[in-house]
Amino acid sequence: MIRSATAADIPKIHRLIQEASSVRQVLPRTPDDITKDLPTFLVVTNRSRKLIGTCSLKIYSPELCEVRSLVVDRAHRGQDLGIKLLRRCIRQARRLGFRRLFALAYHPQFFARAGFRAVEKMTLPQKVWRDCIYCERFKDCREVALIRDL
Numbered sequence: 001m002i003r004s005a006t007a008a009d010i011p012k013i014h015r016l017i018q019e020a021s022s023v024r025q026v027l028p029r030t031p032d033d034i035t036k037d038l039p040t041f042l043v044v045t046n047r048s049r050k051l052i053g054t055c056s057l058k059i060y061s062p063e064l065c066e067v068r069s070l071v072v073d074r075a076h077r078g079q080d081l082g083i084k085l086l087r088r089c090i091r092q093a094r095r096l097g098f099r100r101l102f103a104l105a106y107h108p109q110f111f112a113r114a115g116f117r118a119v120e121k122m123t124l125p126q127k128v129w130r131d132c133i134y135c136e137r138f139k140d141c142r143e144v145a146l147i148r149d150l
Helices: 007-022 031-036 081-095 108-112 125-130
Strands: 002-004 042-045 051-059 064-072 100-105 117-119 144-149
Touching: 002 081, 007 031, 007 042, 007 051, 007 064, 042 081, 051 081, 064 081, 081 100, 081 108, 100 108, 108 117, 108 144
Parallel strands: 064 100
Antiparallel strands: 002 042, 042 051, 051 064, 100 144, 117 144
16 A cells, blocks of 8 residues: 555654665665655555555655655565556656656666656756765766656
């Protein structure tokens, strides 16, 4: 089941993101970061209501937002949960009135399956100069920038 995240989910979201960031699948997020963006986080739970996946939106302008922290627990991959979370983010971004949605990804083919196309990172200066410049991986970034018109 996919639902909006709650405050009780913050430690579980943090754990999922930390596990994925330790193997360079996503960038790390602090509990404070998650708390600040909590209204944009979605989570997926299994039948026993265990949190097994998450993602969020980050707003950059009235027209542009980003899919961030898209993670599915290793034990639950291969069930299309990631693509279901991504599709829900796309619907959420549309509903909120954004015209473009982007992602930075280590696995661009996943986003390409959902209609995203690769672009140069510098076509997203809002992201680069607000976030990327402060990232410890900035000088050796291997993420691919992708964008989708909504």
